[in-house]
Amino acid sequence: MSVLVERDNIGIFGKMNAGKSSVMNLLTQQETSLVDAAPGTTADTRTALLELHGLGPVKLFDTAGLDERGRLGAKKRRKVYTDLKECDLALLVIDPTSSNFAVEKKLVARARELAKQLLVVCNIFQTPDRTKIKTVGQKLKLLRFCPVVTVRANKPACRAKLLQFILAHYRSKNDKLELLPFLQKNRYYALIIPMDVETPPGRYLRPQAMVEEYIARRWAYPVSFRLDLGAARAPAGDRRAILEKKRFADFLQNIKPRAVITDSQAMDILCKWCPPAIALTTFSIVMINYFSRGRLRKFADGLRVLRKLRPGDKALIAEACNHSRVGEDIGTVQIPRYFARRYPGVALEHNFGREFRDNKQLAQYKLIIHCGGCMISAQKLQARLRDLETTGVPITNYGLFLAYMQGEAALRRVLAPWRPRIARAGLRSNAVSVSARRILRAR
Ligand SMILES: Nc1nc2c(ncn2[C@@H]2O[C@H](COP(=O)(O)OP(=O)(O)OP(=O)(O)O)[C@@H](O)[C@H]2O)c(=O)[nH]1
Ligand code: SF4
Ligand SMILES: [Mg+2]
Known part of the structure; x- marks a missing residue:
């Protein structure tokens, strides 16, 4: 699977026995979650990754009931509210025959505070009682303007209706973000990977794998350089340091990279060895920009x-x-x-x-x-x-x-490739005062 998949998070919330796990299983079309008449069956959040036709890759969260009492109930609730923070869409599953919607009211209020999109799923256990469904809006005023669908969560035939309802009302706000907005086609990009005792055998770390895949997918050329940090940091004049520096200089000479992306722990070396004409940033910065x-x-x-x-x-x-x-x-x-x-x-x-x-x-x-x-x-x-x-x-x-520990110039340098983007966001530049374009144009 691509390491660059972005998913929308959909959480399923509600009271115990409202039918949350049944909704989970309805969407996943298998017994992902345990369903049982015993209240509190779902203790910890259960998640599932799937592709929803028309929406793309999603992560579903089947959460514990909001109304469980006692110490365990409070712990479960804390977890549920933490999950809510991560969701793009909250599906509130309601048993319309319920007479008290106090816990749902709290969830709706919190979802509003967090600016989460909210849809209501009325789960019909018995013959539909339309009068009761209508009274939900009166009992839970916060839901007045919230779209509502009625389903029988344990009936596979209801899946299409629920899916259509989600597609009709949910607007994904997960804009696609470029991992390396400064990337250019048909150019080389050097990835500096010092492998040490922490490096897992047989695979790259996720930031390295993501960057490599991203560059290759966009028709540019990722080239890795394993930097011997021990040799590079040997005292000046030490033969090991001289040889490592030469090996690195030869590498740059051969591939003429547009930019160097380094493990941030090698910044003490790279800020000295990487010529100023080559853009320089770090995996950690790439990742935090992307995930934030x-x-x-x-x-x-x-x-x-x-x-x-x-x-x-x-x-x-x-x-x-x-x-x-x-x-x-x-x-x-x-x-x-x-x-x-x-x-x-x-x-x-x-x-x-x-x-x-x-x-x-x-x-x-x-x-x-x-x-x-x-x-x-x-x-x-x-x-x-x-x-x-x-x-x-x-x-x-x-x-x-x-980078900052190497001085302000090193910091400006690692931020430079991102500057146009930061400027576009309408933010005043301060720490970021070197134009990335200038660096890239100089190449
Ligand atoms: N008749 C009927 N029973 C349902 C329906 N949906 C769920 N149930 C039953 O209601 C009970 C609770 O369903 P779950 O899906 O486990 O409910 P839950 O909200 O996940 O409950 P907890 O995990 O305990 O919070 C189970 O016995 C289900 O079979 C439905 O649409 N119709
Ligand atoms: S960037 Fe953070 S989450 Fe990712 S591998 Fe490194 S330490 Fe782990
Ligand atoms: Mg459950």
């Missing part, structure tokens, strides 16, 4: 906080996956080393994996330093950004931070 839907500027702005950090402040290093952390790991070794030198006394904490700190916890940090985020969906990353906006905590990114 083009909000690179926000991450560049976050760097301004670094100057204001004081001993006793806290910063959070966030990685969206749980890869094995050995050797010169960026999050646990390299960034903390820079902090110890440049920002002594600032306490660093880590958030690894798909779950993120809640807003109360986030509020204690002066800055978040986030990896490229390639192992979570764009929707999940945007949910993180929304939480940070709510709490007023700035965020930057590994690639930008590691």
Whole structure:
């Protein structure tokens, strides 16, 4: 499967036994979720990837019931509301014979706050009772302007009706975003990949695989260079460093790349070895721009906080996956080393994996330093950004931070290829003050 598939997230929400899992199975046309008369059957969110005709690739979320009581019920609810943040479309499954819609009301209000699209699925268990369906709008006023469909979730014949309803009302806002907006056909692009003890055997890391596939799909030429970082960082005059530098210079001479995209941990070398006439950026920056839907500027702005950090402040290093952390790991070794030198006394904490700190916890940090985020969906990353906006905590990114540690010129350089895009977004340039066009035209 292509690593570049973008999906719309559709969440199925409602009370216990409303028929959420039945709706899930109706859409997937198989027993994806367990269906049972026992309330609370779905405990943790169940997801399914599928292609919906007319809509394209989607990810479905079958969630737990909103009305379960007790401690477990509260835990499930927290998870449901976290899922809602990631959804592009919320399907609210309602049993129209229900007399109390208090929990649905809360979900609708939250969905509105988050600007989520909402559609109502009235699940008919018995002979349709039209009077009851009509009264739903009166009992749950927030739903007055929300499109409603009636189905029998356990009847496969209802699938077409439900699908048509979704297609008729849902407008995907997931605009296609170019991974490398500066890419040109029939040009070479150099990918700098220093393989170390953290490199998994037999495959590229996701950012490398995504960039390579993207370049090839657009009729340009990706060429990888395995940089020996140990040799490159050997003391000046050391034979190993001289040979590695020459090997790199020969490589550039041979392929004459339009741009170099490097592992961000090699920025200390690349900012010196890569001639200024060649555009330079990092995988981490490519990823964060893509998964944040083009909000690179926000991450560049976050760097301004670094100057204001004081001993006793806290910063959070966030990685969206749980890869094995050995050797010169960026999050646990390299960034903390820079902090110890440049920002002594600032306490660093880590958030690894798909779950993120809640807003109360986030509020204690002066800055978040986030990896490229390639192992979570764009929707999940945007949910993180929304939480940070709510709490007023700035965020930057590994690639930008590691470039900045090499000086402002290195930072300007890695941002330069993105500048036209940032300018188009109507944002005033500050950190980003070198014209990418100038660099690219100079080639
Ligand atoms: N007659 C009838 N029964 C249905 C229909 N939809 C669901 N059911 C039944 O209602 C019960 C609950 O359905 P689920 O799909 O498991 O409901 P749920 O909302 O996922 O429930 P939880 O996971 O417990 O929150 C099951 O016994 C289903 O067979 C329907 O349209 N008609
Ligand atoms: S999620 Fe982050 S740390 Fe994990 S591979 Fe992607 S960019 Fe690297
Ligand atoms: Mg269920």
